[in-house]
Each structure stands twice: as C-alpha cells, then as structure tokens.
Amino acid sequence: MITHVSITSVFVKDIDASKAFYIDVLGFEEHTDITLADGSYRWCTVKHPSQPELEVHLTLPGPPLSPELAETFRRAQDEGGLFGLGLGVDDCRKTYEELRSKGVEFLQEPAERPYGVEAVARDNSGNWLVLVERKEFSPADFT
Template structure:
C-alpha cells in the first residue's frame, strides 16, 4: 500500500488575509476557492504542485489555538539562506533565522494569524 499526504489544514481567523499571505508573501498559488457553508473552501499549493494547504475558517467557539508553538509542518528549500532572504523581502516574519543544527538547517516563520511553521533545507 502506498500512502501520501495530499492536504494539510491551517485554521485562520481571516481567510482572505491568509490567502494574501500564502500567495503574495510565500509565492503559493490558489488551486481551489469555492463556497463552503458560511465560509470558503480554499486550497493553496507551491507552484508546480505538492501538498495543498487548506485555509479553513476557524470557528470563534473553538478554544484558542496554541500560540508560540510551531505546527510541525515543514517546508523545504534548496537554499534556506536565499529562501529566507526572499521571504523576508516579501514581508514574511521569521521567529528563528536559519541556523545550522546537528540534524541540518532549520528556521521558523509565522503567518499573519501567528501560526508558526518550520523551514528546512533539502
């Protein structure tokens, strides 16, 4: 049996703000944007394909999302230093600049909702 991951859901307070972040700042493309109940079903993905991020409207009745703890969603780049510079230039905020650890290169950035994500190097 061969399994793969096709989607990862990210809960946000403002879907349009999140779409703007992932497209304008990170460089992903919208692959789906359609009505979904009282909100929208939105998927974004890196150019050329890959795992899709589902930008899901968080329900205000849900408990607050854990802040200051990275989701273990790992994005990978061929050159983490260059990618860091490009993303910072587009307005992406990093809470941890690229550093070389015993296991490899790592960095942490956050989206406009405060969700934290890892960036590694292939």
C-alpha cells in the first residue's frame, strides 16, 4: 500500500546554483548530495523544514533519458516552460514581496482565485513555482 509521496524531481540547469537557490532563497535545507566516485552521476536532494518527509531531487536532464529527450527538456527550460513545484504559503502577498526582494522572477503577481491567493514565479532554472495561500472552496466557486 502506498503511504505517501517521498520524492519529486525537478530538472535544473546547474545543480550547485539550484541547490543554493532552493536553500538560500526559498528556505529549503540540504538533504543528500552524493556524487559517484567516478563522477558520472550526482544525487542531490533538498527538503523543506516543515515537510522533511518530501525530498526535492535536483537533477540535470541526461541519462537515462535519450540525448534527444534530454535536449527537449533543456529547450523547455530555456523557454521557461517546465512546471516545477506547487508551494503552500501562509500569506501569498507577503511571500511574493519577500521573494521579489531576493530577485525571484514572477510571471504572475498575487491574484484572488476560487481556491485562494496565487502567484507564479520561476526558479533559477526557469521552472514554474506556484505559490498558493489556500482557502476553502467548492466546485460551485468555479462557475
């Protein structure tokens, strides 16, 4: 029986720069950072202190993906078209201001939605980060 989600992966352009972004800008913590002895592969994960059971794997597009598929992901990164993470926040407008002051690029300022207040940013690899301050809603709120 599945009990929970324990890891999710995000394609990044540079593991060190992304690790610093997730830790220094977003407030995550390092979990694991291991490079195989031959230097052929690096396993790097971060976690948020309020949700330590979920690791975010920061990885480069590459093997075991085919070279063509890895290149497709790199192009999508350059275009800023990859989804990254949905991040729950307690105050979307305040978090928006804090992250903007740290240089985070936003695609969408905080806006009221039927499910709460939402803002959309990009991480330093172009992945979308959707910040949501949730509120109770029902399907009728969408009509």
